[in-house]
Amino acid sequence: MATKGPKYEIPPLKASPSSTIEHVYAELKDALMSGEFSPGQPMRLKELAVAFGTSHMPIRESLNRLSGIDILERAPRQSARVPMITAEGLRDLLEVRLLNERQAIVWGVKKSAGKSLNYLREIKEKMELLNMEKNADVKKYLKLNQLFHFAVYNLSENKVLMNTIEAHWLQAGRVLGLRRKETRVVPGHHNHREIIDQLEKGNGLAAADALERDIMEAHEQIFAILEKSDLTDRAGNRVPA
Structure with missing residues (x-):
């Protein structure tokens, strides 16, 4: 009996x-x-055109752009696919992310001297309001x-x-698609608080260290999810962790 492939849904667009x-x-x-699309998910012209309420042309051009910078894979009859x-x-x-994102913080300290960072605290507080120990809105x-x-x-x-960092996040986004399926996510609020505190103190290296801890802790979760996932490559072989 042939096994059915994973069921994919188009996210709200x-x-x-x-x-x-x-x-x-x-x-x-x-x-x-944001991880709205899952690894291996097809990006079909017809489905996306319906979601956007538009013709195939802007969808096709957008998919071609994303395929051209290796964010998507070209796929026959499916237009493109998430790798x-x-x-x-x-x-x-x-x-590579750690190198560039640490550098952004170090340079950011020099540019943000004397500026209010209350908006960063507001974002952090919104994250803290989400009780990640229960059925959270991941x-x-x-x-x-x-x-x-x-x-x-x-x-x-x-x-x-920033363009470089965005490109890396586009590549990493499909990993977040795995985290969206979890009902519990261990938050790194302590690292976010430390990042803000060190930015306000003008200590770029300490802020970068807090950022690195935040990213590494998140990746520990991702590797754990990947280890127990049943993802397969295009040949049908299970992806090793």
Whole structure:
């Protein structure tokens, strides 16, 4: 008996009256970074066109852009597909992320001297209100986490670095799709508090160390999820952890 493949759903996407290429592209990027799409999920023109309330053209162009920068894989009859995950690739991505995101914080300290960081505390407090020890709204938590991190990195005021970090988060987003299935997520609020405290003190290296702990703790969860998952590669072989 043939086994059925995983059931994929199109996440909520914000349609607009025009649904221009730039709007569709921005919405798909945001959804991918937030883990709204799962590893191996097909990105079909027809389904996405319905979700956006638009024609195939802006969908096709957006998928081509994302495929061109290796965020999606080209797939016949499916337009594109979210790549699968390997532990080796995840470790490589982690190393590069740490280099760039630590640098963003170090530069951000110099740019943010004397500025109020209350908006960062507001994001952190919203995350803390989500009781992660019970049936939490994991999607909302991950979205707030993304908002917090990018607010911190934007302090660097370096567009080139921000584009690089965004590209890495787009690659890492499919991993978050695994975390969305968990009913419990161990939060790193202590690290977020430390990041803000050290930023306000002007201590870039200490803030970067707190950021690294935050990222590493999150990846420990991800590797644990990947280890017990039943993901397979395109050949049908189980992905090793």
